[in-house]
Amino acid sequence: MTLIVQKYGGTSVGTVERIELVADKVFAAQKQGHQIVVVVSAMSGETNRLMALANDIQGEFAHGRELDVLLSTGEQVTIALLSMALQKRGCAAISSTGAQLNILTDNKHNKARIQNIDADRLKRLLDAGNVVVVAGFQGVDDEGNITTLGRGGSDTTAVALAAAAKADECQIYTDVDGVYTTDPRIEPNARRLNRITFEEMLEMASLGSKVLQIRAVEFAGKYDVPLRVLSSFEEGPGTLITYEEDSMEDPFISAIAFNRDEAQLTIKGVPDQPGVAAQILSPISAENIEVDMIVQNVGSDGNTDFTFTVHRNDHNKALKVLENTVKKLGGGQIGGDPNIVKLSIVGVGMRSHAGIASRMFTALADEKINIKMISTSEIKISVVIEEKYLELGVRTLHEVFELDKAKAERNQAASA
Amino acid sequence: MTLIVQKYGGTSVGTVERIELVADKVFAAQKQGHQIVVVVSAMSGETNRLMALANDIQGEFAHGRELDVLLSTGEQVTIALLSMALQKRGCAAISSTGAQLNILTDNKHNKARIQNIDADRLKRLLDAGNVVVVAGFQGVDDEGNITTLGRGGSDTTAVALAAAAKADECQIYTDVDGVYTTDPRIEPNARRLNRITFEEMLEMASLGSKVLQIRAVEFAGKYDVPLRVLSSFEEGPGTLITYEEDSMEDPFISAIAFNRDEAQLTIKGVPDQPGVAAQILSPISAENIEVDMIVQNVGSDGNTDFTFTVHRNDHNKALKVLENTVKKLGGGQIGGDPNIVKLSIVGVGMRSHAGIASRMFTALADEKINIKMISTSEIKISVVIEEKYLELGVRTLHEVFELDKAKAERNQAASA
Numbered sequence: 001m002t003l004i005v006q007k008y009g010g011t012s013v014g015t016v017e018r019i020e021l022v023a024d025k026v027f028a029a030q031k032q033g034h035q036i037v038v039v040v041s042a043m044s045g046e047t048n049r050l051m052a053l054a055n056d057i058q059g060e061f062a063h064g065r066e067l068d069v070l071l072s073t074g075e076q077v078t079i080a081l082l083s084m085a086l087q088k089r090g091c092a093a094i095s096s097t098g099a100q101l102n103i104l105t106d107n108k109h110n111k112a113r114i115q116n117i118d119a120d121r122l123k124r125l126l127d128a129g130n131v132v133v134v135a136g137f138q139g140v141d142d143e144g145n146i147t148t149l150g151r152g153g154s155d156t157t158a159v160a161l162a163a164a165a166k167a168d169e170c171q172i173y174t175d176v177d178g179v180y181t182t183d184p185r186i187e188p189n190a191r192r193l194n195r196i197t198f199e200e201m202l203e204m205a206s207l208g209s210k211v212l213q214i215r216a217v218e219f220a221g222k223y224d225v226p227l228r229v230l231s232s233f234e235e236g237p238g239t240l241i242t243y244e245e246d247s248m249e250d251p252f253i254s255a256i257a258f259n260r261d262e263a264q265l266t267i268k269g270v271p272d273q274p275g276v277a278a279q280i281l282s283p284i285s286a287e288n289i290e291v292d293m294i295v296q297n298v299g300s301d302g303n304t305d306f307t308f309t310v311h312r313n314d315h316n317k318a319l320k321v322l323e324n325t326v327k328k329l330g331g332g333q334i335g336g337d338p339n340i341v342k343l344s345i346v347g348v349g350m351r352s353h354a355g356i357a358s359r360m361f362t363a364l365a366d367e368k369i370n371i372k373m374i375s376t377s378e379i380k381i382s383v384v385i386e387e388k389y390l391e392l393g394v395r396t397l398h399e400v401f402e403l404d405k406a407k408a409e410r411n412q413a414a415s416a
Numbered sequence: 417m418t419l420i421v422q423k424y425g426g427t428s429v430g431t432v433e434r435i436e437l438v439a440d441k442v443f444a445a446q447k448q449g450h451q452i453v454v455v456v457s458a459m460s461g462e463t464n465r466l467m468a469l470a471n472d473i474q475g476e477f478a479h480g481r482e483l484d485v486l487l488s489t490g491e492q493v494t495i496a497l498l499s500m501a502l503q504k505r506g507c508a509a510i511s512s513t514g515a516q517l518n519i520l521t522d523n524k525h526n527k528a529r530i531q532n533i534d535a536d537r538l539k540r541l542l543d544a545g546n547v548v549v550v551a552g553f554q555g556v557d558d559e560g561n562i563t564t565l566g567r568g569g570s571d572t573t574a575v576a577l578a579a580a581a582k583a584d585e586c587q588i589y590t591d592v593d594g595v596y597t598t599d600p601r602i603e604p605n606a607r608r609l610n611r612i613t614f615e616e617m618l619e620m621a622s623l624g625s626k627v628l629q630i631r632a633v634e635f636a637g638k639y640d641v642p643l644r645v646l647s648s649f650e651e652g653p654g655t656l657i658t659y660e661e662d663s664m665e666d667p668f669i670s671a672i673a674f675n676r677d678e679a680q681l682t683i684k685g686v687p688d689q690p691g692v693a694a695q696i697l698s699p700i701s702a703e704n705i706e707v708d709m710i711v712q713n714v715g716s717d718g719n720t721d722f723t724f725t726v727h728r729n730d731h732n733k734a735l736k737v738l739e740n741t742v743k744k745l746g747g748g749q750i751g752g753d754p755n756i757v758k759l760s761i762v763g764v765g766m767r768s769h770a771g772i773a774s775r776m777f778t779a780l781a782d783e784k785i786n787i788k789m790i791s792t793s794e795i796k797i798s799v800v801i802e803e804k805y806l807e808l809g810v811r812t813l814h815e816v817f818e819l820d821k822a823k824a825e826r827n828q829a830a831s832a
Contacts, residue, residue, distance in 0.1 A: 016472040050493065056432040057500045066503070069511050070496035073489035077466065080486035084473045087482070095485050099515070100560055144516055 003126070003167040004029060005037045007136065007158035010044035011175050012232035013078050019043075022232065023085035025173075026131055030091060035126045037165065039136040039158040040082055042074025050074055065109050068138070068148045072098070075135035075154070083133045093131040096122075098138035098146070103157065105139035105147045112147035114139060114156065117164035126165075134161060155216030163223035170225050171238075172212060177231035178239035179204070179211055181403035182256035186394045189404035195240045196254055201227075203346045203380045204257045217241070252356055253347035253401040256394050262292060263315035263338040264372065264384060265308055267322060270332040272304040279329060280306055283321050289314040293342070293375045293384065303331075307373060309384065312338050340372060341390045344382040345397055357381050363400040369393055419542070419583040420445060421453045423552065423574035426460035427591050428648035429494050435459075438648065439501035441589075442547055446507060451542045453581065455552040455574040456498055458490025466490055481525050484554070484564045488514070491551035491570070499549045509547040512538075514554035514562070519573065521555035521563045528555060528563035530572065533580035542581075550577060571632030579639035586641050587654075588628060593647035594655035595620070595627055597819035598672035602810045605820035611656045612670055617643075619762045619796040620673045633657070668772055669763035669817040672810050678708060679731035679754040680788065680800060681724055681738060686748040688720040695745060696722055699737050705730045709758070709791045709800065719747075723789060725800065728754050756788060757806045760798040761813055773797050779816040785809055 006026065013019050022038075030036050042050075050070050054062035079095035086093035101121060105112035125132045136154025139147050149156055155172055162170035177192060179201065184190040196204075198221035205214040211229055220227045220241065230238030270276055277296060284291060294308045310318050315338045326332045350356040360381055364371060369392065373384035385393055398404065422442065429435050438454075446452050458466075466486050470478035495511035502509035517537060521528035541548045552570025555563050565572055571588055578586035593608060595617070600606040612620075614637035621630040627645055636643045636657065646654030686692055693712060700707060710724045726734050731754045742748045766772045776797055780787060785808065789800035801809055814820065 016469060020473070053432060053493070053497055054500060057436070057497055057504060062500070064500075064503075066496040066499040066511055069499070069513075070493055073492045076489045076492075077469070077486055080482040081469055081473055083482040083485070084470060084478070084480075087480075088473060095482055097485075097562075100562075146513075146516075 001033065001035055002169075003035045003037070003165060005039065005158050005162040005165070005167045005170045006173060007039040007154060007171065008041070008173045008232060009154065009175075010041040010047070012173055013040050013082065014044035016081065018232075019078070019081050020085050022173075023082060023089060023091070025232075026082075027086060027089050027091045030131055036131045037122065037126070037161055037167070038082065038131060038133045039154055039161060040075060040078040040133065041136050041154040042071075043078055046074040046077065047071060063110055065145060068109050068112075068146050071148050072135070072138040072146050075137055079133045079135045086131055086133070091131055092129045093133055094125055095133045095135075096125070097135045098157070099140040099144070101134055101161075103139035103160070105141055105149070107141040107143070107145065107147065109145075109147055111150040112139060112141070114149070114160045117160055119161075119164040119166075122161065122165055149215075153213070153215075155213040156219055159216045159219040159223075159225055159227065162225045163219065167225065169228055170220065171228045171230055172216075173230050173232040174211060175232065176211060176229070177234050177236045178229050179241075179255070181254070182394050182398050183258070186391050187256075187398045189398065191404055191406070193239050193254065194237065195242060197348050198227075198241055198243060199379055200254050200346050200348055201241045203344070203377065204255055212241075252349040252353050253345050253403065254349070255346050256397050256401075256403065257344045257346055258390060258394060259342045259344075260387065260390070261312050262309045262340060262342050262384070263312045263318075263336065264340045265310065265315070265318050265322060266305065266335040266337075267307075267326065268305045268333045268335065269303045270306055270326075270329055272302055276304070276329070277306065280322070280325055281308070283325055284308075284310070284318055287317060287321055289318050289321070293373055293382065295373050295375070309340070309342070309373070339387045340384050341387045342382050342384055343390065343393045343397070344380055345401065346380045348379050350381070351378055359400065360397060363396050364393060367392055367396050369396075417449065417451055418585075419451045419453070419581060421455065421574050421578040421581070421583045421586045422589060423455040423570055423587065424457070424589045424648060425570065425591075426457040426463070428589055429456050429498065430460035432497065434648075435494070435497050436501050438589075439498060439505060439507070441648075442498075443502060443505050443507045446547055452547045453538065453542070453577055453583070454498065454547060454549045455570055455577060456491060456494040456549065457552050457570040458487075459494055462490040462493065463487060479526050481561060484525050484528075484562050487564050488551070488554040488562050491553055495549045495551045502547055502549070507547055508545050509549055510541055511549045511551075512541070513551045514573070515556040515560070517550055517577075519555035519576070521557055521565070523557040523559070523561065523563065525561075525563055527566040528557070530555060530565070530576045533576055535577075535580040535582075538577065538581055565631075569629070569631070571629040572635055575632045575635040575639075575641055575643065578641045579635065583641065585644055586636065587644045587646055588632075589646050589648040590627060591648065592627060592645070593650050593652045594645050595657075595671070597670070598810050598814050599674070602807050603672075603814045605814065607820055607822070609655050609670065610653065611658060613764050614643075614657055614659060615795055616670050616762050616764055617657045619760070619793065620671055628657075668765040668769050669761045669819065670765070671762050672813050672817075672819065673760045673762055674806060674810060675758040675760075676803065676806065677728050678725045678756060678758050678800070679728045679734075679752065680756045681726065681731070681734050682721065682751040682753075683723075683738060683742065683748045684721045684751065685719045686722055686742075686745055688718055692720070692745070693722065696738070696741055697724070699741055700724075700726070700734055703733060703737055705734050705737070709789055709798065711789050711791070725756070725758070725789070755803045756800050757803045758798050758800055759806065759809045759813070760796055761817065762796045764795050766797070767794055775816065776813060779812050780809060783808055783812050785812075 102118040136157040227241040552573040643657040
């Protein structure tokens with residue numbers, strides 16, 4: 001018998017009516033002869049409502065053990081309601097909190113990580129004929145304290161359960177019907193991909209594509225759980241994310257990703273000496289500001305320029321930290337620009353094909369789009385450009401790399 | 417060190433502002449050198465909101481395992497918020513769900529009964545210097561399923577915890593400042609009692625006085641937990657409920673209780689033969705209708721009249737059951753009256769004093785109030801009267817038994 005883990009997010013279970021629709025989908029899947037585990041998020045709006053209560057008491061940065069006790073009720077409400085809706089249809093169903101299913105995490109409240117899942121109880125409930133409805137986003141530490149995995153952690157719960165129970169597929173239901181070559185709101189010719197590799201998905205998730213949480217993709221890759229992204233509201237095969245690569249058929253590039261949430265910071269004319277990068281970045285990370293791209297140019301006259309990007313929300317905070325740093329370093333000019341975006345091409349195919357980077361840079365230059373920073377990985381090239389060129393850049397690259405065409409068509413073109 | 421269990425109901429924790437006030441009270445008690453366990457209900461309105469969601473799916477009579485999973489989130493929200501509010505004040509506090517504190521119940525979902533509480537974890541948390549904030553109304557069965565004790569069960573949780581941890585006092589904070597000789601809205605001379613016995617309180621609770629849940633009083637009596645009713649919003653000593661009786665000082669009567677929620681049903685002219693009562697009442701209880709007072713008159717001509725009361729909500733349902741019963745019994749006229757009330761005098765003092773009943777009946781007769789049914793226990797006399805006479809009856813009895821006067825004053829009058 002096939003075991004499938006399905007995950008429905010907050011929008012998909014946002015009202016009783018939508019929960020009833022999810023129950024229809026789940027029951028239909030069970031009637032096809034599958035064993036089904038369903039992981040759900042809190043009803044949309046619920047986590048924000050609870051967070052507002054916590055903020056009323058703790059102030060803007062509510063945190064800690066009790067916040068997890070509070071927020072974990074959101075998913076608990078959904079599992080009860082969905083189980084009721086399934087039972088009403090004559091479908092045996094039982095709900096389970098993270099604690100009841102022994103989803104063991106570390107004790108880092110508000111951002112815990114799953115350490116172990118005892119799949120025995122899950123298997124027992126499934127073998128008794130139940131659909132098992134599990135609260136996502138939550139677990140329990142080894143002292144029985146409730147923990148949460150941080151926002152969006154329900155994807156991780158689903159993948160971790162699929163790994164622990166050796167599920168045949170983990171299906172993530174969202175409000176989009178799959179992974180696209182780029183955002184269809186910017187490029188109308190964007191095309192749904194039938195499949196994509198974990199590595200590509202990982203790069204896309206880290207680049208700001210919001211389809212899946214990056215930790216969930218990492219987890220799925222690590223434990224080789226076939227992951228499928230589908231729509232909660234429409235029928236369709238979605239996009240399958242797998243390890244399997246078929247490089248003969250793979251096109252150079254799979255998708256164009258972008259991230260509007262970044263800001264750029266620069267120090268010009270700092271002493272070009274060992275340790276200067278650490279001196280600049282250590283105070284930044286000490287303030288819990290995450291740094292994404294880092295570029296240091298070759299120096300001249302004993303000085304060098306140092307540029308990096310942070311989340312746009314951290315731009316002002318990072319500027320202040322840099323001011324102190326410059327005082328200590330004894331020199332340098334600080335600049336910051338929150339109006340930049342990161343634009344990337346992603347594809348395992350670029351490994352085996354030279355010339356991808358120059359093709360990208362040429363295409364952008366032809367459109368007079370200035371590249372401010374460049375960063376590369378084995379399967380990704382990212383550039384920072386001015387925000388106003390974002391849409392033009394996306395459409396240009398989508399066309400140049402022929403992402404509107406299906407694989408076979410592109411490969412024909414390439415070999416012709 | 418004194419151990420005090422405090423319980424705050426839904427109104428007392430109905431908003432974040434009120435939760436902050438409760439935190440002030442709790443912290444003040446801890447600073448007086450007490451160890452404090454706080455039991456809380458769901459914020460007022462929350463249980464109804466959750467129940468409405470369940471009803472949307474399950475219909476009018478939502479029930480079962482998943483309802484407990486759903487409703488138990490209400491108290492979980494409160495324990496988190498109150499713990500945060502305490503911590504903000506510099507008061508070490510930790511929340512605990514029923515499951516986390518091993519409040520073991522049977523597996524009767526929606527109306528579970530507490531079977532055992534392992535006080536070790538509670539003691540450990542207290543000895544570490546914490547105020548322990550516990551979710552009322554909920555527990556866990558021996559398979560780890562979440563159970564609830566039914567509405568109002570938070571009082572029971574508080575008393576059970578007090579018994580298990582051998583607390584010095586269990587304080588129930590409500591929106592009234594104690595137990596009164598009768599409802600002050602009906603009799604302005606009603607007086608707060610400084611103390612009352614468990615037996616009296618039990619009779620009053622079962623007669624519809626809403627101050628405390630009857631199961632909580634039973635529990636407290638059984639385990640000899642001193643119980644105190646106080647106001648969440650005003651200062652004051654409240655009313656202490658204890659075993660200690662001081663019959664020399666006890667007045668005949670402690671309080672006048674009443675219950676508007678009853679309806680009367682009568683069958684006239686049924687065969688006066690053994691087993692007829694069972695034949696009438698068995699079908700009633702088979703429909704889960706609870707019967708309160710039962711009166712069967714001495715028969716004549718081989719026939720008898722049989723009268724009983726049920727909750728007013730069950731009046732129509734009970735009438736239908738009786739129609740079937742009469743068909744089977746082969747005779748009898750059915751009557752029903754939903755416009756009746758039960759009026760009672762309660763007091764351990766009546767044990768040792770004759771003539772209380774006749775004094776009560778005479779007083780009512782003087783006011784032309786017709787008595788339709790009478791039922792007595794060792795420390796209580798109840799009569800059923802027409803609803804329109806309720807207020808007059810309460811005020812008459814309150815005056816006749818001099819409940820507006822303090823004990824000492826009344827005893828002087830009695831011995832003079």
